[in-house]
Amino acid sequence: MMRGTNTLIGAVNFVTFLISIPILGGGIWLSAKANSTDCLRFLQWPLIIIGVAIMVISLMGFAGACYRLAWLLRLYLFAMFFVVTALLGFVVFAFAVTDHGQGQVVMNRAFLEYQLSDYSGWLKDRVSDPGYWAKISACLREGHACSKMTRYSRDPTTGLLVPESPDMFYRRNLSPIESGCCKPPTSCGYTYINETFWAAGAGMVVNDMDCTRWSNDQQSLCYQCDSCKAGVLASIRHSWRKVSVINIVVLVILVIVYVIGCAAFRNAKRADNDEPFGENRMSKSRPSRFQF
Numbered sequence: 001m002m003r004g005t006n007t008l009i010g011a012v013n014f015v016t017f018l019i020s021i022p023i024l025g026g027g028i029w030l031s032a033k034a035n036s037t038d039c040l041r042f043l044q045w046p047l048i049i050i051g052v053a054i055m056v057i058s059l060m061g062f063a064g065a066c067y068r069l070a071w072l073l074r075l076y077l078f079a080m081f082f083v084v085t086a087l088l089g090f091v092v093f094a095f096a097v098t099d100h101g102q103g104q105v106v107m108n109r110a111f112l113e114y115q116l117s118d119y120s121g122w123l124k125d126r127v128s129d130p131g132y133w134a135k136i137s138a139c140l141r142e143g144h145a146c147s148k149m150t151r152y153s154r155d156p157t158t159g160l161l162v163p164e165s166p167d168m169f170y171r172r173n174l175s176p177i178e179s180g181c182c183k184p185p186t187s188c189g190y191t192y193i194n195e196t197f198w199a200a201g202a203g204m205v206v207n208d209m210d211c212t213r214w215s216n217d218q219q220s221l222c223y224q225c226d227s228c229k230a231g232v233l234a235s236i237r238h239s240w241r242k243v244s245v246i247n248i249v250v251l252v253i254l255v256i257v258y259v260i261g262c263a264a265f266r267n268a269k270r271a272d273n274d275e276p277f278g279e280n281r282m283s284k285s286r287p288s289r290f291q292f
Contacts, residue, residue, distance in 0.1 A: 012261050013061035016054055019250050024051030026243040046090050053083050073265050080258050087251050094244045097123040098237040106186050111174035114230035127229050137223040146182035149195040163194040180231025181222050184214040
């Protein structure tokens, strides 16, 4: 019986080790996104920590099952409960902070535009903090977030490569950061010259502060605009929602694995104590004299 229980616990821990891989992969993917676009490097650490913790805990369960160390199995179950609780808290937190905010459809534009007023909560306050936004905007600038927007088309008359026409640009599906940080808002009425160079138009909207924050300086552009902050928030929301879906699936599997592990450990304790299954372990201290 004990051998079969150890085999079950070993198999369960092998599953948990496999489960830790997509969690750790999700954290690494968020880290890559942070380095290239989002520039929020603190977001991936909870996932990476949870993934590494599950790996360590699964190895702990292997050792406890192989060497029949009851104290190590108890520690394994306690640690697994803590990880399941932490992962559940992270999933709830991720959905809570990314609950609000979506891009707005603009007439005659294929891309969406983003406004900071559409977002609320802790993540918005974190991104909008002047000190932290200075780091994010510097990261976007140093990462050349807008330089990849440049596209050329061949002029049919001269055969030379020229910047794409306004109609071609307006049909592009821009990323949230490209839409919010690399061009002025459409409502400002700027005239398109190329992707990151716009001329002030006659119908410029002056009540939108982003219209005055825009600069054709390639080191400035709209990195100080509220629309850029909203674009970063939209990019984070998209990334977190993808990872959270994976985490929900992993969480369900972890709960099942934890329940199986608890049942296997309880059965192992019964086997060690020579307790047959289904027998009532309660007995009277003074049995009745009458026997039927």
